[in-house]
Amino acid sequence: MQTARKFRFGAFELDRQTSELWKNGIRIKLQGQPIAVLSLLLEHPGELVTREELRKHLWSEDTFVDFEHSLNTHVKKLRQVLDDNAETRRYIETLPRRGYRFLAPVEIVSNESSRVSENVGSSVPTAPSSEAQALPSQRLIALPEQQTSPPTLRRHKYIVTSAIVLAVILTALYWFYRPRTPVVIGIHQLTQTGHLKSLMGVHQLVTDGTRVYFDQLDGDRWRIAQVSVRGGDVSYVPTPLIPDPRVADISADGSELLIFNDLSFKHSADGQCAFWIIQLPSGQAQRLPDWAGGLTWMQFLPGSNQITYVKQNQLYAANRDGTGMHQLMTFPANYSLSLWPQYTISPDGKLVRFPARLWQIWQSNLEGSRLRQFLPQFPEAMYGGRWSGDGKIYIFDQLVYTGTSLWAVNERASLFRTFDSKPVQLTNGPIAFPAATVSRDGRKIFAVGESLRGELNVYDAGARQFRPYLGGMSGAFIDHSPDGQWITYVSFPDGTLWRSRVNGGERQQLTTPAVGVIFSPRWSPDGRFILFNAWQVDRRIDDYKKIYMIPAGGGAPLLLVSGDFQPADASWSPDGKSIAYGGVSGVGDASEVRILDISTRQSRTVTGSKGMFGPRWSPDGRYIVAESGDEKRILLYSFVANRWSEFPTPANTTEMGWPTWSHDSRYVYAMNNAHKIYRYRVTDSRVEEVADASELAVLSPVFRWGFWFQLTPDDRILVLVDRGTDELYSLDLDYR
Numbered sequence: 001m002q003t004a005r006k007f008r009f010g011a012f013e014l015d016r017q018t019s020e021l022w023k024n025g026i027r028i029k030l031q032g033q034p035i036a037v038l039s040l041l042l043e044h045p046g047e048l049v050t051r052e053e054l055r056k057h058l059w060s061e062d063t064f065v066d067f068e069h070s071l072n073t074h075v076k077k078l079r080q081v082l083d084d085n086a087e088t089r090r091y092i093e094t095l096p097r098r099g100y101r102f103l104a105p106v107e108i109v110s111n112e113s114s115r116v117s118e119n120v121g122s123s124v125p126t127a128p129s130s131e132a133q134a135l136p137s138q139r140l141i142a143l144p145e146q147q148t149s150p151p152t153l154r155r156h157k158y159i160v161t162s163a164i165v166l167a168v169i170l171t172a173l174y175w176f177y178r179p180r181t182p183v184v185i186g187i188h189q190l191t192q193t194g195h196l197k198s199l200m201g202v203h204q205l206v207t208d209g210t211r212v213y214f215d216q217l218d219g220d221r222w223r224i225a226q227v228s229v230r231g232g233d234v235s236y237v238p239t240p241l242i243p244d245p246r247v248a249d250i251s252a253d254g255s256e257l258l259i260f261n262d263l264s265f266k267h268s269a270d271g272q273c274a275f276w277i278i279q280l281p282s283g284q285a286q287r288l289p290d291w292a293g294g295l296t297w298m299q300f301l302p303g304s305n306q307i308t309y310v311k312q313n314q315l316y317a318a319n320r321d322g323t324g325m326h327q328l329m330t331f332p333a334n335y336s337l338s339l340w341p342q343y344t345i346s347p348d349g350k351l352v353r354f355p356a357r358l359w360q361i362w363q364s365n366l367e368g369s370r371l372r373q374f375l376p377q378f379p380e381a382m383y384g385g386r387w388s389g390d391g392k393i394y395i396f397d398q399l400v401y402t403g404t405s406l407w408a409v410n411e412r413a414s415l416f417r418t419f420d421s422k423p424v425q426l427t428n429g430p431i432a433f434p435a436a437t438v439s440r441d442g443r444k445i446f447a448v449g450e451s452l453r454g455e456l457n458v459y460d461a462g463a464r465q466f467r468p469y470l471g472g473m474s475g476a477f478i479d480h481s482p483d484g485q486w487i488t489y490v491s492f493p494d495g496t497l498w499r500s501r502v503n504g505g506e507r508q509q510l511t512t513p514a515v516g517v518i519f520s521p522r523w524s525p526d527g528r529f530i531l532f533n534a535w536q537v538d539r540r541i542d543d544y545k546k547i548y549m550i551p552a553g554g555g556a557p558l559l560l561v562s563g564d565f566q567p568a569d570a571s572w573s574p575d576g577k578s579i580a581y582g583g584v585s586g587v588g589d590a591s592e593v594r595i596l597d598i599s600t601r602q603s604r605t606v607t608g609s610k611g612m613f614g615p616r617w618s619p620d621g622r623y624i625v626a627e628s629g630d631e632k633r634i635l636l637y638s639f640v641a642n643r644w645s646e647f648p649t650p651a652n653t654t655e656m657g658w659p660t661w662s663h664d665s666r667y668v669y670a671m672n673n674a675h676k677i678y679r680y681r682v683t684d685s686r687v688e689e690v691a692d693a694s695e696l697a698v699l700s701p702v703f704r705w706g707f708w709f710q711l712t713p714d715d716r717i718l719v720l721v722d723r724g725t726d727e728l729y730s731l732d733l734d735y736r
Contacts, residue, residue, distance in 0.1 A: 007042040008107045009091070012082065014038060021081065030081050033058050034074045041092065041102040050099040075100065180735035182393060182408045182442075184426050190231035190446075191728040196697075197225075198435040198448040198726070204247045204342070205437050205446060205728075208254025208280070212437075212446045213237065214728060215246045222246055224259060224278075227728060229439075229446070238283035242276055249299045252347075252389075255280055258298060258307075275309075277320070289322045297342055302349040315343070315352070329368030332356075342384070347391040359399060361385055375409070375423055382407075389440025393733075395426070397434060404432045406447065410735070426731070433729070445731040452493035452724040454699060459677075459691045459717035466696060469718060471504065476701035476720045477520055480713050481552070482527045488552075490518045492701045492720065497521055497532055499552065510554055516546070519702050520569060525576040528552055531560075533568045535702070547581060561596060561603070569614045574621040580606075582613035582626065593626050593637070606637060608644050614657070620665040623682065631655050634670050634680065647680045648687055658708055662715050669717070671709045677717055690717070697722040 007014045013022045019035045021028045040057050041049055055067050084091045093101045196217040205214035216225040222244045224237040239245045249258040257278040275288045275298045298309045306317045318325040334356040343354035353363040359381030364371040385396040394411055397404040406426040427433055436447035458469035477490040488499050495517035500507040511518055516534035523530055529549045536544045545566040548557040561567040570581040577598055583591035593609035611629035624637040634647045634656050655673035668680045675698050677691040699722045700706035710718045
């Protein structure tokens with residue numbers, strides 16, 4: 001009787017003579033008693049090998065050892081080597097308190113090199129050979145060793161060689177076409193002008209490969225600026241016939257700029273936004289016809305000499321002289337023209353992406369087919385977006401209050417990528433990049449970088465100048481507690497609510513960013529609560545404006561009002577039992593002034609307030625002051641007379657805002673678009689200018705653009721002055 005020398009199972013082979021375990025021809029580090037345990041299990045495949053049998057096999061009777069611990073250790077080593085475990089067992093099964101059983105099929109080779117095999121648990125009977133009869137305990141079946149013929153061997157070699165070549169080719173193709181992840185490896189500042197270049201990302205910048213063209217505020221008007229892609233001196237593109245021009249697009253060859261007059265400046269002769277084509281570098285201008293009867297946005301049509309534009313939610317293309325006009329597609333109902341109108345077309349002219357409600361981006365083919373949401377799983381608010389010149393990368397902004405972070409999607413065409421590849425975050429503070437464009441080769445991003453900070457100032461009427469207040473803190477919406485010991489304020493730019501002593505001590509944060517951007521907090525008349533408005537920049541919800549109150553000492557905010565009305569600008573009644581609030585601003589009759597009873601949570605509309613917003617209850621409780629829907633007028637409601645009256649609008653004023661009561665209810669203060677503060681006397685509506693902040697870079701603590709002011713308890717004027725930086729940067733990209 002001959003004893004088997006080798007056992008084969010799966011990818012493993014055990015040589016009993018040398019006590020070596022091999023896997024796919026590679027020797028595995030395992031020796032000593034674990035090998036002996038494996039050998040005994042392989043001699044009895046499919047059978048129980050008791051712990052007592054293993055003890056006798058491993059140790060003599062006169063050996064004293066911690067048998068249980070040692071055996072468990074040997075089996076654990078075996079399972080590690082075999083990539084096996086007790087839960088998902090493939091080779092070794094544990095029979096609790098009894099022993100072990102080897103599960104896998106085993107084949108053995110005898111000393112005469114004959115192959116012997118057995119499939120444990122097989123139900124197919126085979127005739128036993130003399131070799132198998134010599135090993136009854138193993139119940140193994142002897143098979144004659146098969147010899148491979150030379151033609152078969154050559155065929156096998158050919159198949160293996162072909163498989164290797166194919167694998168190498170596929171690996172090379174994948175390596176070349178794989179979706180690579182863009183990474184920012186360097187940031188360089190290109191300008192040092194100190195002038196504003198973007199407001200909430202609504203400004204564009206473009207590049208022709210050698211220069212970057214962007215908007216820059218020069219004094220009180222916008223101009224088209226340019227700088228080398230390597231940085232240096234900034235110069236302006238001459239546009240003497242075009243007041244307040246702004247960049248829209250650049251032609252594929254970089255020889256023409258598409259620019260427009262911002263509608264908000266009301267400078268075009270017909271009261272509409274005008275678009276122009278500027279020849280570079282001369283600045284020669286050609287005004288484009290207003291085919292839409294009120295243009296909102298235009299872009300060059302890639303691969304052609306035509307211009308695209310929007311008319312009544314439809315995208316058109318036309319020649320520059322107005323001929324060849326034809327419709328490309330109809331935007332869906334969720335196209336967010338009011339959010340920002342800048343659709344963008346891919347460089348190959350096949351795809352268009354555009355803004356949608358709830359801070360989403362949608363896309364379709366240029367003729368309108370295959371309409372779908374871009375990155376539907378992206379959890380945050382998103383806006384903007386632009387392709388690189390070669391179409392291989394698309395960048396967009398994630399909006400978080402006044403801050404933004406840049407994201408990118410690699411869209412290089414290949415056999416291996418899906419249509420929407422995984423978005424990658426490129427930046428994450430402390431500099432926000434609200435406006436950006438990509439170089440034509442996708443190796444650089446040119447972006448406006450903002451570092452936001454404000455300085456709180458108070459007006460010194462005697463010196464007729466503004467000075468830092470409360471240490472020049474970067475915060476606004478200051479409100480004093482009734483006892484004058486505490487203040488509440490909103491930190492800028494993160495927009496969270498805080499409370500502190502008047503001297504700045506005992507600072508306490510009351511809200512987190514998850515609650516939203518906080519504005520206009522107000523102490524309750526009894527000093528127990530703080531009323532505030534919150535705006536959530538969230539693409540998943542539509543009712544993003546809400547009114548809360550929170551215990552003055554901190555705690556969970558209590559939601560008072562929310563819904564499609566988009567409530568905001570809440571203020572207390574003098575008795576603390578009610579609040580006045582308005583709806584969304586600047587939308588005509590969609591808003592009105594309402595009064596909420598805190599105890600019943602029921603609201604009623606103030607008579608005649610249709611189209612008004614921003615109400616402020618007078619300290620004596622007799623009046624409510626509010627803004628008109630067109631943001632040009634300040635109106636006064638008398639509870640006694642049950643009617644509204646209108647304060648006169650100062651000359652050269654296109655916007656009036658932030659009406660604020662004096663502490664004695666005798667006056668209403670308001671600021672106009674020129675940042676001049678006026679005071680109205682309630683008894684006769686007499687108006688006078690009391691302060692001029694036009695020389696300051698004042699900003700709104702809700703958005704960086706706009707303006708804001710407030711009064712101290714002794715009626716001194718507070719403003720927030722912009723002390724941040726706003727420059728152009730170059731971001732170097734690598735793909736990994």
